[in-house]
Amino acid sequence: MLSTIQHSRIFKTAIIMSAIIALVVSIGFSVAFGAADIHLSTVWEAIVHFNEDLTSHQVIQELRLPRAVAAALVGAFLAVSGAVMQGMTRNPLASPSIMGVTHGAAFALVITMAFFPAASNSAMTFTSFAGAGTAVVLVFMVGSFSKSGLTPVKLALAGVAIGTLLTSVTSVIALYFQLEKQLGFWKAGGLAGADWQANKVLLISGAIGLFIALMIAKSITVLNLGEDVAAGLGQNNVLLKILGILTVLILTGAAVSVAGSIGFLGLIIPHITRFMMGTDYRWIIPVSALFGALLLVLSDIVSRLINAPFETPVGAITSLIGIPFFLYLARGKNGGGQS
Template identity: 45%
Template sequence: MIVAPILIVAVTFISIIYGTKDISLHTIWQSIVNFDKSDPDHQIIRSNRIPRAIAVLCVGAFLAVAGAIMQGITRNYLASPSLMGVNDGSAFVITLAVVFIPGLANYQMILLSIAGSAMGAALVFGFGSLIRNGLSPVRLAIIGTVIGTFLSSLATAIAMYFQVSQTIAAWYNTKIHTVNMDMLLMSMPFGAVGLVLALICARAITITSLGEDIATGLGQKTKAIRYLSMFAVVLLTGTSVALVGKIAFVGLVIPHIVRFIVGIDYRNIIPCSILIGALFLSLCDLVSRYLNFPFETPIGVVTAFIGIPFFLYLIRSRGGQRHA
């Protein structure tokens, strides 16, 4: 908790000062304190590098907290927005919006993305509840992957038919390099509400993660907590997808790392997930920019390179058991 903020500041500083074009520290400082619209270097800093650096911090924090909440309330160590159809539902609804109601304002796009996240989660958990033992970790992950793939494929087919594939590709392959300050400022309140809800529910999530019987015995209103917690997940995930597109595995990997560091109390897990998630995605962004410099590697490739082996490790080491 002490080291992470220092590293976040360092990584953010590096992200802003280094890029395809060399810009002096003096020019960077002047772009912040004495912005000149006619100066192309000032435009690069204010319109691209600063929004991008802030966006990856926010999205990393949002997705990490969303994953931590999902793993806590479902007691499923494989739960995450990317595996439970939440990301795909959001991207699917955005695809429909781009095709059928183009020209939407930023806040409308964010609201639709949030609605899509809710739809994706409802489909996965709905199907899981209909299938025998469908809410077990591995089976729920399989159901989430199948539904997510279906929504993604359907969105691709719709985009190809209406010839908007290039526009939609940005949402599925991430569009961090196109983040603008207006969209970022519009997204922040939605994400902030999600984080506040997560912090408010932290103690209740800890109790819920101990099991249904224990939570009920302690007077916990488990259904109310699940609905409120999932609303936080939907806000955080929908905001993230609307802002930068789909990014996988952040919500899967970070909560496990955080639990290893601070234990099982979600009053510690959630604030720590905010910091570690922000740091993790910022580092991934730096790696994606310099892995094949001066060309940029999609950040999803970097997160998948870390997340897929971690996912396989969890399945092999934990089997089909729920976490305590």
């Protein structure tokens, strides 16, 4: 008879295989559905036997396929970033959007657009990394300004405060330099501008960020037993947090530079993953990547079909899912604190 552990591994493996199949199918539907629907067989032909003389093949290869791939990568990056942040801070409300990381990236991007309008895509990506890093440093500094030190609640409050401040300054700069349209696109979140060049940036960033995330996954699991316990087991918690922050900066910076602000995805997915996979981050991180990719690809499909032929910002779709989830979590935390 199979042991409980073996049953658990079979269950987790089945979830992973199902998620992979669902992701591949959803990407296929994402490429097929749009302003003009394309048959799935045509999608397959355009991928394996591309004919540049056919307009449908050009639409698939140059517009829809890179967009679907970008949606999968951005979703995976934001989900993994949220999982790492929640694991490091032991704060169930931590995510790139709530902790001010995306706001810092937006601030840096607006500064670049205002003073260096001819900046390349690579430069924009670098500045989004720098802005995200600045926001993280500010959040940790503000959250640490107390005798009791940094706690998960103070970290969340500091993230909201810094995010609000950066958003206000960003809006003022955008208004002064007449960048409201570009900022509006960024705030709404969208994948219409994704192309193969953007995907190259995502792939390179993802290779680095996901490698670090998987490398520290076991240490994050140990950290969740408590910092004293982790330190007693010989773990360097300071180095772990530095690597974790670096992971979040790389993944979130790349995602934001391509898709703008996609809220709540990094909050929702880690919770769903922990519910299904347990508390071991060696499972949580890769499965969060799959679930995040799947959710954003599906959200992107909905964003294009819900009000066709017009396109609804994909960030609005994820927010419709995420805001009730956030309120549920906040209510649960408050209820727990009172009992």
